[in-house]
Amino acid sequence: MRTSTASKLTRAVAGLVGTLAIVSVGVFALVRSAPGDPIDVELGPLLGQSGLTVVEVAEFRAARERELGLDRPIPEQYRRWLARVVRGDLGVSFRNRRPVRDELVRHLPASLALGGAGLTVGVGLAGGLAALASRRPGGPVDHAVRVFSLVGASLPAFLSGLLALSVFARTSGGYQITGPASFGRLWLPALVLGVATAPTPLRLLRSALVTERGRLYAVAAVARGVGPTRLVARHTARPAVAPVLSMAGITLAGLVTGSILTETVFSWPGLGRLVVDAIESQDYPVVQGYVLVVFAFVVVANAVAGALQRLVDPTVDAAALAVT
């Protein structure tokens, strides 16, 4: 048994390293295959105003390429970057010369707060509405919840964000669109994210609850006089929530690292805005660092979700979950 577990762990670690290697090569190649380069972006807004000649621009380009290390062959650039990453150094932003690690650390708390709050709202909505809808499948509440799910899933985040702003930020005393990250500014983007996140787990949970409700133990409980609220809370919720938990890790990772549009609309100073700026300016080190952080976050969030799933449903193979 011990050998089997060790073997699984070894395979898990090897898989992780292999995936990390693939991710690192992939992101390195992808950011460099985008049209243009960081020097184009730097030249862009100033070129037509300057007195630079074609020759001087070429000289500037060559000097900047040397300075940024972009004059070297791509494989060598990759080797140098990887060597630094192994030492925990993600490099320096091309744009403002600040260490990428500092930039990520500066923006991560705001994204964690928004992602966490968005997940809380999403889970709360999904859990509550699924419980209500499953009480009487096909009933008016179930239909209403289905409509909510459809609207929530089909409304683009930027549109729901702008709609929310137009409703809650209509006056100077309303929701404050600008300013540093704070609790007073957190609730509205969290609500928008939560509404956008809720539909998928809501539908999964509702289906699972309906299925569990039809099982013998649930029918017996009802026959014993257990009321609908107690039935969900004490009997059907636990087995129904296990499959939903498996996607919670990915969802949280997506919320923390991928709520780019929401962060932009609400001027929320998180990782999303950082990476949008970095992509626009082709700031390779920041984009590469961001992708690595996303990858790490997905791995950690999945591991945590797996552990939670194991707690809820001990029959799940813990080792297998740890790998995923």
Add this chain to the structure above:
Amino acid sequence: MRRSVGRLVGGALAVALLVTGCGGSGSDGPRAAGSTTAPQASASTVNRESELTIVTFRVAGTLDPVGTLSASYLRSHGAGEALMKIAADGSVQPELAKALEQTSPTTWTLSLRPNVRFWSGAPVDAAAVKASLERTRVLDSFGASFIKDVDIAVIDPLTIRLTTSEPGYTLGQSLAFYQLLIHNAASYGPALNGNDVKIADLTGPLRPVSFTAKTEMVLERNPGYWGQPSPIRRLTVREVADPQARAQVALAGQASIVQDVPADRAKEIRNAKGPLELVAFPAANTNAIYLNPASTKSPALADVRVRQALGWGTDRAQLVEIATEGLSKPMPSWLASNPSFPEAAAQGFTSFDAAKSGRLLDEAGWRLGSAGVRQKDGQDLTVRLMTWGTEKAMGEVIQAQWKRIGVKVDLSHGEHTVISEARKVNDWDAFTEAWTTLGDTPSLLANKVGRTGSGNYAEIDDQRVEDLLAKARSSADAAERKKAMLDLNALISDVAPLVPTYPRLQLTAVAKNVQGFVPHPLQYENIFQIAMGLSA
């Protein structure tokens, strides 16, 4: 419901104004393009302890003026000054300089204002100015390009002699360029160093007290400022990157000034009658469609008659009406957006002339086919037009207008880097760009059409251009220099490497209780003004 009724009434009023030909801005509408004033009150009514919030699309990237995309934002928010400054009328005025006197075609004497100090208290003397310019020369290629052939010599603590390698008359304009902000080189050191307010050391009526790159900058009145003190005690500048969110800030009245409001929300903000009102002012730049005579996909563009036909076949009035909600101004020639050259408004494509456009295309052998597209040797007359940024609507209108003259436009909208990349490999027919026309005008013209100009996308190589550029730069007679520039502007319309359209729109929402806001053709570096404050 009340809001809907208000919108209906507002819409009906707008229609009525258009129908009766009284399309000028009403009392609650955006001020018309070309207006130069905002609500003003006498200085005595301004609160001397004003606290303002400006929402902008971008806060400075660093507090070091040699950093990328930093200097213009610092100057724009009262936290940086150069030796000279371009005023709203296009004239060049001394800023940190007291005077700039040309003593020979290649020599200038610059006198500094006495008793000027950096925020740290260090004196802004001739040595400090030289050190600042030399640091810019080393660390900032763009700033350096404006002083590349200039020798800087300290004569005494308040006097500098500037010597150019060639005769020239535009050093004042060059020294006004925002990348040449005078900073304390000793404080910043030899490398880019601009994220710490304790290191940042410039001049200006305000000074930053806290700074988060691309998020927020808080400034307070600089007690040691050499000039008239600002009524503003505290200014908070916040970045809101999304244009629709900026429009919502304006609608909600959550800022004193909102910069770069999107044109498609102008009517809504006007009709909302909120605490902010719109100031519409065209920038000193000419949005133009650059054409590629060397295009392999659209060889028709090699024929100057085809390029001219596109110029005459562009209905600028309609373009302005649709793409900018009527808030910008048609520009018939490239230089027409420069307030120092009003004569340029009578040059170039001064009218929409579809008939002339058709004649030129006929002469070039492009005959109208049955499908409404002109053809020659079995080939359709097709132009691939790339737009970016705020020019999406402009591209769509151009597509419709050129279709009417028989030109098929394949339109694509994307990032500017896509255009740069296409240009590198000569895989382009036409794209939009809007470069400033105000500054060192001969250099700007050389950049666009000079043989070695980095913005000469059409690779114009014309001796007439070079001769006029030489005259514009070095003629001893000011009138002759101006005539050369205007002649060159006319020549650009004849050679037609670009189709001028209109200046980009600067749409700023300003709270009604803000006094002293003055629209500027270079608004991006002139949001803050010294008399600006809140009503008492």
